[in-house]
Amino acid sequence: xxxxxxxxRVLVERIDEEETTAGGIIIPDTAKEKPQEGRVVAVGxxxxxxxxxxxxxxxxxxxxxxFGKYGGADVTLDGNDYLxxxxxxxxxxxx
Amino acid sequence: xxxxxxxxRVLVERIDEEETTAGGIIIPDTAKEKPQEGRVVAVGxxxxxxxxxxxxxxxxxxxxxxFGKYGGADVTLDGNDYLxxxxxxxxxxxx
Amino acid sequence: xxxxxxxxRVLVERIDEEETTAGGIIIPDTAKEKPQEGRVVAVGxxxxxxxxxxxxxxxxxxxxxxFGKYGGADVTLDGNDYLxxxxxxxxxxxx
Amino acid sequence: xxxxxxxxRVLVERIDEEETTAGGIIIPDTAKEKPQEGRVVAVGxxxxxxxxxxxxxxxxxxxxxxFGKYGGADVTLDGNDYLxxxxxxxxxxxx
Amino acid sequence: xxxxxxxxRVLVERIDEEETTAGGIIIPDTAKEKPQEGRVVAVGxxxxxxxxxxxxxxxxxxxxxxFGKYGGADVTLDGNDYLxxxxxxxxxxxx
Amino acid sequence: xxxxxxxxRVLVERIDEEETTAGGIIIPDTAKEKPQEGRVVAVGxxxxxxxxxxxxxxxxxxxxxxFGKYGGADVTLDGNDYLxxxxxxxxxxxx
Amino acid sequence: xxxxxxxxRVLVERIDEEETTAGGIIIPDTAKEKPQEGRVVAVGxxxxxxxxxxxxxxxxxxxxxxFGKYGGADVTLDGNDYLxxxxxxxxxxxx
Numbered sequence: 251x252x253x254x255x256x257x258x259r260v261l262v263e264r265i266d267e268e269e270t271t272a273g274g275i276i277i278p279d280t281a282k283e284k285p286q287e288g289r290v291v292a293v294g295x296x297x298x299x300x301x302x303x304x305x306x307x308x309x310x311x312x313x314x315x316x317f318g319k320y321g322g323a324d325v326t327l328d329g330n331d332y333l334x335x336x337x338x339x340x341x342x343x344x345x
Numbered sequence: 346x347x348x349x350x351x352x353x354r355v356l357v358e359r360i361d362e363e364e365t366t367a368g369g370i371i372i373p374d375t376a377k378e379k380p381q382e383g384r385v386v387a388v389g390x391x392x393x394x395x396x397x398x399x400x401x402x403x404x405x406x407x408x409x410x411x412f413g414k415y416g417g418a419d420v421t422l423d424g425n426d427y428l429x430x431x432x433x434x435x436x437x438x439x440x
Numbered sequence: 441x442x443x444x445x446x447x448x449r450v451l452v453e454r455i456d457e458e459e460t461t462a463g464g465i466i467i468p469d470t471a472k473e474k475p476q477e478g479r480v481v482a483v484g485x486x487x488x489x490x491x492x493x494x495x496x497x498x499x500x501x502x503x504x505x506x507f508g509k510y511g512g513a514d515v516t517l518d519g520n521d522y523l524x525x526x527x528x529x530x531x532x533x534x535x
Numbered sequence: 536x537x538x539x540x541x542x543x544r545v546l547v548e549r550i551d552e553e554e555t556t557a558g559g560i561i562i563p564d565t566a567k568e569k570p571q572e573g574r575v576v577a578v579g580x581x582x583x584x585x586x587x588x589x590x591x592x593x594x595x596x597x598x599x600x601x602f603g604k605y606g607g608a609d610v611t612l613d614g615n616d617y618l619x620x621x622x623x624x625x626x627x628x629x630x
Numbered sequence: 631x632x633x634x635x636x637x638x639r640v641l642v643e644r645i646d647e648e649e650t651t652a653g654g655i656i657i658p659d660t661a662k663e664k665p666q667e668g669r670v671v672a673v674g675x676x677x678x679x680x681x682x683x684x685x686x687x688x689x690x691x692x693x694x695x696x697f698g699k700y701g702g703a704d705v706t707l708d709g710n711d712y713l714x715x716x717x718x719x720x721x722x723x724x725x
Numbered sequence: 726x727x728x729x730x731x732x733x734r735v736l737v738e739r740i741d742e743e744e745t746t747a748g749g750i751i752i753p754d755t756a757k758e759k760p761q762e763g764r765v766v767a768v769g770x771x772x773x774x775x776x777x778x779x780x781x782x783x784x785x786x787x788x789x790x791x792f793g794k795y796g797g798a799d800v801t802l803d804g805n806d807y808l809x810x811x812x813x814x815x816x817x818x819x820x
Numbered sequence: 821x822x823x824x825x826x827x828x829r830v831l832v833e834r835i836d837e838e839e840t841t842a843g844g845i846i847i848p849d850t851a852k853e854k855p856q857e858g859r860v861v862a863v864g865x866x867x868x869x870x871x872x873x874x875x876x877x878x879x880x881x882x883x884x885x886x887f888g889k890y891g892g893a894d895v896t897l898d899g900n901d902y903l904x905x906x907x908x909x910x911x912x913x914x915x
Contacts, residue, residue, distance in 0.1 A: 254438045256403060261437065285893045302400035305872035308826060318893060323380045323413060323436055334436045341893055341904045343824045349533045351498060397495035418475045418508060418531055429531045444628045446593060492590035513570045513603060513626055524626045539723045541688060587685035608665045608698060608721055619721045634818045636783060682780035703760045703793060703816055714816045729913045731878060777875035798855045798888060798911055809911045
């Protein structure tokens with residue numbers, strides 16, 4: 251089964267915290283928003299602009315990304331945790 | 346009787362949870378927004394842009410879709426549950 | 441006496457629930473927004489775009505429509521209940 | 536003394552409820568927003584668009600109009616009640 | 631000393647209520663927003679549009695204007711009360 | 726050390742109230758927003774418009790300005806109080 | 821490991837307060853928003869405009885910047901504190 255995100259949405263597989271720590275990024279326990287890590291599994295065709303044209307996304311399948319803790323929708327598929335979010339909710343590409 | 350959604354709205358028939366589980370997607374019980382599944386029954390002509398032209402929708406009748414739990418309006422027609430929502434509330438096409 | 445809606449507004453005559461049930465649409469009693477039915481009596485000239493041109497509406501007099509429960513303004517004229525709402529508040533055309 | 540509304544604003548003289556009832560429109564006592572009636576006395580030159588051009592208004596002096604209960608600013612001039620509101624707050628032209 | 635309002639802002643000298651009453655406009659004591667009167671002392675060069683061009687204002691020094699009770703910033707200069715507000719907060723020109 | 730404001734931001738040195746009073750502007754103690762005075766020390770290159778071009782600011786270093794009490798960020802440099810705010814938060818140029 | 825900010829986002833390494841004080845900027849303890857200092861480590865490709873083109877950022881790696889206390893997301897990498905924020909949240913370039 252495949253999930254094809256719509257427009258500017260991105261399907262991200264969460265990376266569990268152990269892997270995160272191993273990768274060198276330690277997220278401190280503060281009151282501020284803490285980004286989380288994941289790997290892009292699939293991306294939409296692009297953002298639909300006001301005049302109907304499509305702007306391709308910058309992230310692509312395979313990218314390891316940081317994203318905000320809040321936002322997006324959780325999906326569990328075949329026992330793995332995924333998140334569907336808009337590309338604008340992705341803060342950075344890691345690695 | 347037919348329901349023709351207006352502009353960028355989409356008519357979606359809900360897929361009950363048993364079918365969802367059978368399809369392999371298990372939605373965990375968390376505090377986050379959990380997408381729900383449905384099948385597109387009809388779509389509007391497209392989004393009316395600021396200059397009056399029309400941008401066709403990406404989803405089409407027959408598509409199996411994931412959408413947010415909140416948003417849209419419920420309608421019951423001939424004993425089936427439908428939802429009318431905007432295309433932008435659809436997260437992804439499944440399958 | 442005639443009511444001519446302005447711009448993108450639409451004058452809708454409510455259809456009472458008995459007729460609704462007869463027509464096959466049963467609206468369940470849930471916490472979600474439940475669309476209501478009506479028949480379009482008159483429509484405005486169209487939406488005035490930013491550059492001053494006018495985009496004609498898609499609904500026309502005679503259309504049977506579904507619209508959200510909240511929004512619009514009630515008017516009673518000659519004993520009938522009407523609603524004035526924006527075309528964007530109309531979810532779908534029925535029939 | 537004259538009041539010239541600015542841009543897309545409209546000066547409306549309220550029509551008291553007795554006249555309203557005589558005209559055939561009875562506004563029921565519900566929780567919904569109930570439009571009120573008035574007669575347009577003066578209109579602004581038009582809405583100033585983003586590029587600085589002016590889009591003329593659709594209502595004109597003499598029009599009998601329905602408008603929302605909330606919005607606009609009351610002015611009393613020579614013992615009559617007026618309202619200054621934006622054209623977009625006018626729902627329909629009556630008669 | 632001179633105050634030159636920036637962009638679409640306008641410097642208005644308040645007219646005290648006695649003068650207002652003499653001029654024929656009596657503002658009733660209701661819960662609605664009651665416009666106040668003043669005389670334009672100076673205007674900005676105009677509204678800066680998105681593309682960087684400038685749209686001149688419609689009001690000019692000397693205009694007697696009605697404006698909303700809330701909004702703008704009070705300044706006292708040489709014992710007189712002034713208000714700096716945006717032109718869009720001005721409802722109408724009087725006289 | 727130099728502070729170069731970004732885009733449409735402006736660096737303003739506060740003028741203390743004694744100087745303000747000497748200059749003839751007395752700000753009354755009311756509940757309304759009271760503008761404060763300062764002198765522009767540095768300005769950004771201009772506002773970046775949607776299409777990527779830059780619109781230069783109207784205020785320049787040396788201008789004495791009025792600005793709203795709320796908004797902007799305080800910085801103390803070499804014992805003087807500065808404020809970094811957007812040009813749109815500046816109400817007027819004084820003098 | 822590298823963090824590449826997306827679009828108009830900027831990766832900033834925080835500068836601790838001791839260094840800040842040494843540099844001459846003392847931030848007073850008031851209720852107002854107090855900017856903080858950091859050094860830009862990496863910047864995104866630029867802001868994606870509505871028509872899909874890209875506007876390059878003004879800040880570049882190495883710039884010492886002031887930014888608001890609130891906003892952005894904290895990341896700790898190899899024991900250093902970073903912040904990912906949008907360029908528009910940067911108030912000024914220092915030095």
